[in-house]
Amino acid sequence: MNNQSGNVSLDRHAKQTLKNMNKFIDGEGLKRKRLAKKLGMSESNFSDYLNGKRSNILDFSGSLAEVLGLESTYFMNQNFNYKPDEPENMRAIAFSTGTLSKEGEEGLNQLLRVCEMIEIYNMEENSNA
Template sequence: MTNFHEQSSLDRHVKQTLENINTFIDGEGLKRKRLAKRLGMSESNFSDYLNGKRSNILDFSVKLAEVLGLEKNYFMNPRFDYQPVESDTRSTVFSSGALSKEGEEGLHQLLRVCEMIETYNMEDRPNA
């Protein structure tokens, strides 16, 4: 049985981990819908995790870090110090390895096309 102080410390750690995750996602300009899909969960379930409505946040943070190619404890680091990358390099977050300048531009254009397709597909759904 955990005592009050241990539970309070765990709660602070979970809260800080969530703040780290949200800071990273916002700073990188990542699409929550794509991340949810990569994790094999619905957008609403993913959103529940980000808003602290789910209980196994630390397990979620490990899975998210793995999907993003980061160390498993990346978001749990108590000294988490996220420094946003330049906006031109955000689109390479899901790429494998370094890209040339032309490769980065091509990937950026491809992601813009994908976002347009998602937007048009959502317009076709009456309840989207």
């Protein structure tokens, strides 16, 4: 349903889902142009969804989640608690860089393990200070 200014009236659940999607996309540093292409839509339509200018936000969020290899209801969770620095969320990393070869994926896994070891080492070093 549109109001007079042309904006779509969104219910609370759709607004929260929209907020969750934007938080995830920004946190992962995903390219909106690439996401739009994967969803088979123009960048302007994609932006309209993310800016709340389109109505079927919940359907859109399901499609976006599936493209990212996530559960279709991922962004709809009211207790959405996204943490961008979690290394186990490699689907988004691989998606934002394009398709990885098997060797590239193995290299990325090794790099993430090294980062985790450095983080653990730094935590231990700081606790001994």
